[in-house]
Amino acid sequence: MNKKVKWWSADRKETSYVHWTAGKPKNQVQLSFLNNWLTFKRIIDDLGIKKNKCIELGCGRGNMSLYFANDGWNCTLLDNSPTVIKVAKKIFLERNLKANFCISDAVDIKLKEKFNVCFSIGLLEHIPELKKAIKSQINLLEKDGLFLMYVVPDNIPNVQKNWHWLNSFLKILKKPKENKPKPQVYRSNSSIKEYERILRDLRVYNLKASGIYPLPMISHSIDFPFSLNNKFIEFFLTNIFVVALKIRKFFNTSNPWLCEEKFGQAFLVWGQKSD
Known part of the structure; x- marks a missing residue:
């Protein structure tokens, strides 16, 4: 059974952050989620995946699902915490966005429904039973x-x-009092190679991977959950980072949000189910 990640605390302001924005990002976390979404969307469009049903595993407040829902997807959000699901429902309701919600472990998923896209952000590194969790994610997908x-x-x-x-x-x-310790959570240091090794034993194709998020995190506390600075510092940092990404795009790459694995804050592994 998957161990619960007890990151939620009602008395921490970090757990009330909503990182989705319909306009320009106002802080560095909104900037990261926006660029994650743009990268996801580009992969989806390049592969010709039809806009239909998607599911986010370990959804938390549903920050990435907000982007999918706003884009017209039929979204399902799954998390093992009833409290977090309740918060996610409230966030979607306040923004007049529709979604389905499911309380479930991300390893032993009982859903029979199949999806066109299955995604997770900051989930799999917290699960000791990595192979089983990855297999569960693949099993939720329709063919292709x-x-x-x-x-x-x-x-x-x-x-x-x-x-x-x-x-x-x-x-x-x-x-x-503003430097209150954050909860310790399990996090593995498995690399892209480990994920690719597991996925090659499953029925997948178009398997690809890359480092992602090529910007530093600037804060008095970057540990999970990330603590934002005051709005003036965040505004300044966000604009500096936007310029940095434009420079990366001009000199280095068509997608400035992707990078070498060892350079980025995270990595992204993607592919398709073969049958």
């Missing part, structure tokens, strides 16, 4: 359905290594 596995491994990416001094300085500026 797309899986998107966004993984945040337990290591320090190259893009982050030169910014410890700034985050340490920001932490000093915070009042002691």
Whole structure:
């Protein structure tokens, strides 16, 4: 059985953040979710996946599903926490977006329904039974359905290594009560190779992977769940990062949000179910 990740706490402001935005991102986390969505959408469009049913595993507040729902998808959100599902329902209702909600473990999923797209963000690294969890995700797909596995491994990416001094300085500026310890959660350091090894034993094709999120995280507390700075600092950082992505696109790549595995904050593994 999958161990529950007890990250939710009603007295932490981080758990009330909504990272979806219909306009320009106002902070670095909104910027990351927007670029995750644009990357997902590009993969979906390039593969010709029809816009129909999608499911997010370990949905939390449903930040990424908000993008899918706003784009016209029939969304299902799955999480093992009734409290978190209740919060996600409220967030969708407040934004007049429709979705289906399911309380379930992400390893032993009992759903019989099949989906065109199955995705997870920051989930699989928290599950010790990785092979079983990946197989459950693939089993939810229709033939030719797309899986998107966004993984945040337990290591320090190259893009982050030169910014410890700034985050340490920001932490000093915070009042002691604002530096309240965050819950410890299990997180593996499995690499892309481990995911590819597992997936090659399953019925998949078009298997691809890449590092993702090539920007540093700047905050007095970058541990999960990420703590935002005040709105003025976030506005400044977000605009700097937007410029940085434009420079990356001009000099390096057609998709500036993708990068080498060791450089990015996370990695993305995707492909399709063969039958």
